[in-house]
């Protein structure tokens with residue numbers, strides 16, 4: 001392996017292991033990485049796109065943004081300041097994010113302190129404990145989104161009720177659309193060693209209708225138990241002022257900053273994205289939260305009432321493109 005100038009072989013392992021811990025839809029891990037001197041490129045791996053659930057590639061780009069954020073966090077822990085460019089070179093459209101590492105100095109405060117949270121963060125699909133999130137902590141999470149030029153809007157009771165009815169429509173569509181069902185079967189359930197979402201982390205089946213996304217809806221998973229979910233979930237919508245390919249990557253950067261900050265306070269999150277995967281329903285969510293923003297992701301946050309396993313990843317070296 002020829003690793004040049006500022007990134008050593010040990011650092012490559014740390015950086016790419018960190019990047020690979022990012023969340024991605026269906027745990028498809030739609031990324032590859034290329035390292036040239038002090039420059040790390042995050043590339044789209046088109047074979048890992050999800051054409052049925054995500055035809056425009058919006059959620060795929062969110063995953064790439066989250067991986068890029070993890071790279072920045074790991075680089076900061078190692079002492080590298082970073083700058084980042086989205087879609088840096090029109091001649092190479094597969095390169096979605098380019099990160100430039102400055103020479104190594106002392107650990108970079110701020111971002112670097114999130115490094116310890118990378119392996120603690122996980123998507124939690126079970127019921128939350130009956131403990132509120134303090135207003136101060138909510139503000140911290142809102143600030144984390146703002147730092148990446150996104151906005152996090154917390155739903156009030158009325159908005160949550162409105163979202164509930166949109167979610168029911170989405171859930172109903174989800175189990176009737178052949179292409180989506182087929183795609184989910186490819187990625188969700190069973191035992192999985194390196195990619196996809198294993199049955200062990202799907203969480204319990206809600207005993208009563210609940211604002212969770214049952215990724216396995218439409219097919220049987222006999223090993224899962226049942227649980228009653230919190231009656232008044234805490235839900236926030238992550239949005240951006242624009243809705244173009246760059247904004248989708250910025251959403252991923254913001255998502256990961258919010259999630260790692262949340263993890264540092266022992267909070268966990270799950271996704272209710274079925275409501276923003278159908279354009280007409282997404283428009284309804286936009287009306288609900290304010291049409292000055294584009295809803296990108298819907299998060300349910302709280303303190304987990306139960307444990308959950310971790311979702312596996314590919315070994316980092318399988319995601320590295322070797323320099324030509």
Ligand SMILES: Cc1cc2nc3c(=O)[nH]c(=O)nc-3n(C[C@H](O)[C@H](O)[C@H](O)COP(=O)(O)O)c2cc1C
Pocket residue numbers: 021022023024025026027059060062063066121122123124125196197213215270271272273274310311
């Ligand atoms: C853009 C995006 C969309 C996602 N959508 C959903 C979803 O609708 N339902 C769900 O249960 N998880 C969703 N997830 C969570 C992924 O399934 C999860 O990140 C992945 O399986 C890896 O697991 P981990 O987050 O526990 O590391 C989403 C993640 C991302 C980044």
